[in-house]
Amino acid sequence: MSTTISPSLTEVDPVAEDAVASSLDALAAPGSFFTGAERLAIAAHARVARGLASAAPELPAVIAEAARRISVDAITTRPEHIAAWEADGHDILSYVELVAVVALVTTIDSYRIGIGAELETLPPPTPGDPVPVIGEGAAKVNAWVPTVGIALAPTALSALPNESKHKAALGKPLYLADKVVHQYDVEPGRELSRMQMELVASRTSWLNECFF
Amino acid sequence: MLRESAKHQNQPVNVVAITNSMLDPLLPAGRELIAFVDAIVLTDFDELPIARQELFDAAGPGAVTRAAAVCAGFEGTNRVVDAVGVPVNKRYFDIGDELGVTIPEHLKG
Numbered sequence: 001m002s003t004t005i006s007p008s009l010t011e012v013d014p015v016a017e018d019a020v021a022s023s024l025d026a027l028a029a030p031g032s033f034f035t036g037a038e039r040l041a042i043a044a045h046a047r048v049a050r051g052l053a054s055a056a057p058e059l060p061a062v063i064a065e066a067a068r069r070i071s072v073d074a075i076t077t078r079p080e081h082i083a084a085w086e087a088d089g090h091d092i093l094s095y096v097e098l099v100a101v102v103a104l105v106t107t108i109d110s111y112r113i114g115i116g117a118e119l120e121t122l123p124p125p126t127p128g129d130p131v132p133v134i135g136e137g138a139a140k141v142n143a144w145v146p147t148v149g150i151a152l153a154p155t156a157l158s159a160l161p162n163e164s165k166h167k168a169a170l171g172k173p174l175y176l177a178d179k180v181v182h183q184y185d186v187e188p189g190r191e192l193s194r195m196q197m198e199l200v201a202s203r204t205s206w207l208n209e210c211f212f
Numbered sequence: 213m214l215r216e217s218a219k220h221q222n223q224p225v226n227v228v229a230i231t232n233s234m235l236d237p238l239l240p241a242g243r244e245l246i247a248f249v250d251a252i253v254l255t256d257f258d259e260l261p262i263a264r265q266e267l268f269d270a271a272g273p274g275a276v277t278r279a280a281a282v283c284a285g286f287e288g289t290n291r292v293v294d295a296v297g298v299p300v301n302k303r304y305f306d307i308g309d310e311l312g313v314t315i316p317e318h319l320k321g
Contacts, residue, residue, distance in 0.1 A: 009268040010277045050255060074294035078318060099295045107288035114252045114280025116264060144297030151298045153289055167288065174281035181213070184220035191274030192282070195223060196239055198214040200282040202230045203246050207253040210290035211300045211308065211315050 010115045011191070019173040020111065020120075023104050026166040028123045032132040033094035034101075036125030042098055043105035043122060046071035052109055052119060062088045063098065070102045075209040079144050093134065093159055096145050100163035107170055135159045153212055154178050175201070215307060231311045241270040248276070249283050294319075 027043050028036045037057075044056035045067035059067070062085060069077060085095045112119050135148040138159035143151035148158040157164040168178070175181075175197065176188055187194055205212055218225040229237035233246050244267040251260040268276050292298075300308075300319045308315045 009264050009273055010280070011273040013277050013281065016277075016281055052255070070291050070295045074291040075316075077295045077297070079297065096296065099292055102295075103288035103292045106291055107284045109284075110252055110287040111280055111284035113255065113260070114248070114264075114283055115277055116261070142299055147296075151296065153293050153298060156292045156296050156298050167292070171285045171289065174285040182216075184213070184217040191278040192245075192271070193240075195214060195217050195221070195225060196241065196245060196275075197278065197282045198217055199225075199230070199237055199239055199242060200245055200249055200279050201286045202214050202227075203249040204253055204283045204286040205290055206230050206311075206313070207250065208287070208290040208294075210286075210294055211304060211313070211319060212290060212293045212298070 013173070015173045016111065019170045020108050023108055023166060023170045024120060024123050025126075026162075026169075027101060027104055029126040030128040030130045031097050031101075032134070032160050032162065033091060033097050033130050035130060036128065039097075039101050040122050040125055042067045042101045046102045046105050047109065047119075050106075050109070052113075060088075062090070066095065066098055067102055070099055071106060082144050092145055093132070093138075096157060096160050097163060100157050100160065100167060104166060104170065107174070111174065133160065133162050135161050135164075227307070228311060231313060241267060241275060244270045245275075245279055248279050252280065252283050253287065 027039055030036050031039055034042065041057040041059050042063065044053060045059060045064050047053035048056045049068040049071035066085065082092060082095055086092055109119055135158050138146040138148050140146050141150055143156065146159040147155050149155060157167055180186060180188055190197065214225060215227050224238045226235055226238045229235040229242065229246065236242060237246065247263040248267045251263040264276055267279060300315050305315055
């Protein structure tokens, strides 16, 4: 792939830059079910699926396919995919971790693409074994995977609090804090107005065939 | 959200422009924002420099950065909600009709 680097057409957002750096660290660190190396391999497969990289480390087929599908075709996901994941011997919450990893690298990459910067080389993995950190009371409520309470966009990863925290830590500097999202008469003081940002969000979702 | 904000702020907006880029969303730099988002999401590296320049010309460098940031955030969120089956809130069914999009049965909850 190639991008035209246009730094003069953008403003550096130091808060976003810090959040991206922290997110890369989070990608490389052991999670609840995957090692840092496995998480980076999942991220690499997501990049390959988008045409942003040419190669990725080998992964078991069901994991590689899930990374590909969520990277470029998430709307085609059905409960049967998750059932197949479990039938292959994987914990359903490890699927949630994979989703979180793909979402994180996708967000980082799309931001970089947008501002015209080169994609970061994925960092080396942080050594260590995965340590499951599960949200208290996580159970299937209204989504296909367990959540803590009702599954909404902000709580979709809540069964894995660390993944939820990583996503929020990147998402808030890029867009808005959750508590402000629905305060429709509050202008958040960004470089775009609330309505301009919502136009961007809506168009993005429409292109992704997402109805959120 | 866009329609709600327009209502609360008493501002005109054409929400149908979300799904029909021939239409003007009636927001400052609206067309440029849509073209820029399209280039990012579709990873169209031919169109991207053009769209970025046009947004820069229309709204300045901060707008380019923020538009990229918001788009990127939703790129991640879209994948999460679709991959784990978060159902679409019923209150969005009407807007789906207005925009000419059909909420998939499997996400109606």
